Amino acid sequence: MENQPKQSHNISHHLVLSQMIHAYQQSQAIMVAAKLGIADLLKDGPKTCDELAEICQVHPEALYRLLRALASIHLFEEKENRTFSLTSLSHYLRSDVEGSLRSTALMQGDPYHWGAWGDLMEGIIDGKVVFNHKYKMSVYDYHKENKDFGHFFNQTMFTHTQALTKEILNEYDFSPYQTIVDVGGNHGYLLTSILQKYPNTQGILFDQPFVIKTVQNHIENNPVRDRIKVVAGNFFESIPANGEVYILKHIIHGFHDEKAVEILGNCRKAIKDHGVLLIIENVIDAPKSHPVFSRFLDLQMLVMSGGRERTVAEYEQLLEYAGFKTERIIPTQSGTSIIEAKPF
Numbered sequence: 001m002e003n004q005p006k007q008s009h010n011i012s013h014h015l016v017l018s019q020m021i022h023a024y025q026q027s028q029a030i031m032v033a034a035k036l037g038i039a040d041l042l043k044d045g046p047k048t049c050d051e052l053a054e055i056c057q058v059h060p061e062a063l064y065r066l067l068r069a070l071a072s073i074h075l076f077e078e079k080e081n082r083t084f085s086l087t088s089l090s091h092y093l094r095s096d097v098e099g100s101l102r103s104t105a106l107m108q109g110d111p112y113h114w115g116a117w118g119d120l121m122e123g124i125i126d127g128k129v130v131f132n133h134k135y136k137m138s139v140y141d142y143h144k145e146n147k148d149f150g151h152f153f154n155q156t157m158f159t160h161t162q163a164l165t166k167e168i169l170n171e172y173d174f175s176p177y178q179t180i181v182d183v184g185g186n187h188g189y190l191l192t193s194i195l196q197k198y199p200n201t202q203g204i205l206f207d208q209p210f211v212i213k214t215v216q217n218h219i220e221n222n223p224v225r226d227r228i229k230v231v232a233g234n235f236f237e238s239i240p241a242n243g244e245v246y247i248l249k250h251i252i253h254g255f256h257d258e259k260a261v262e263i264l265g266n267c268r269k270a271i272k273d274h275g276v277l278l279i280i281e282n283v284i285d286a287p288k289s290h291p292v293f294s295r296f297l298d299l300q301m302l303v304m305s306g307g308r309e310r311t312v313a314e315y316e317q318l319l320e321y322a323g324f325k326t327e328r329i330i331p332t333q334s335g336t337s338i339i340e341a342k343p344f
């Protein structure tokens with residue numbers, strides 16, 4: 001410490017750090033605006049705070065202070081007479097737009113999710129999964145029990161996948177294959193998009209029974225419904241067999257190594273000899289990876305599920321344990337990578 005040069009006060013660094021420290025206040029304020037549906041209420045034009053408070057049945061002065069604070073970070077625009085309108089940021093808090101982040105705000109601000117982050121220190125001290133330790137259940141069980149949270153989670157994954165699907169379709173050629181299995185495919189957006197682009201392919205959407213129940217309707221209304229089979233099950237027990245492409249998008253990062261190898265091992269048992277496995281994740285050191293996003297997502301895994309974001313070498317090792325050889329890492333513009341592996 002003695003040899004360290006004396007640092008002069010740098011007002012802009014001080015400000016940046018101060019904003020980082022206070023960022024949780026913004027996250028909670030955005031969550032409340034999302035919960036009240038303010039952006040949806042403003043989509044047809046500006047409204048006064050009193051009008052909004054009347055519709056939402058909340059305290060007008062407190063709502064004014066919330067919206068004024070959010071206007072200071074450009075979430076809304078404050079006009080004369082306590083009137084507020086949407087901005088290009090709050091456009092994405094609307095529930096009816098492509099890329100809507102409303103569910104993400106609701107999920108991140110959910111009291112259980114939020115409460116687990118409040119105990120981050122516990123996880124850092126002993127490496128325990130904070131969520132399980134605090135609530136005596138896993139986040140996966142919480143999804144099953146709390147339908148609202150499960151819905152926000154599924155919607156968050158849907159939005160994320162929707163944004164990424166075009167890139168995956170641009171980067172990866174599915175034409176050599178006929179049967180594609182999306183393991184933990186949830187909403188089915190990626191799989192139905194692949195099937196739409198490749199008319200000679202068949203798909204299997206595989207997920208947990210309570211998830212499959214909620215997506216069945218959506219699949220039945222999709223133009224590719226006749227080429228898609230929806231299968232409910234548990235990927236720790238078995239995975240539908242004889243597929244040529246197995247997709248695991250944002251699955252492996254949710255689990256610690258032992259569990260991850262179990263899932264990969266079941267894919268190994270199921271896959272055809274000439275098939276490919278595609279792991280789609282935010283690989284920490286892959287080309288074009290987004291360092292802030294992947295590293296904070298990694299912390300999120302520490303807090304919520306005991307999983308982790310991994311490096312290329314870590315993925316290669318897991319794959320090798322399970323009987324796969326990594327062929328290539330295909331980066332996408334958004335920072336998410338496709339890891340292509342083949343059975344050996």
Ligand SMILES: C[S@@+](CC[C@H](N)C(=O)[O-])C[C@H]1O[C@@H](n2cnc3c(N)ncnc32)[C@H](O)[C@@H]1O
Pocket residue numbers: 140157158161183184185186187206207208211233234235236248249250251254
């Ligand atoms: C993080 S989401 C990813 C969803 C989708 N692949 C995507 O990227 O949008 C994890 C998915 O794995 C499913 N899942 C979790 N445990 C499972 C299990 N034991 N068997 C089958 N699916 C499971 C969840 O229901 C959920 O749909």
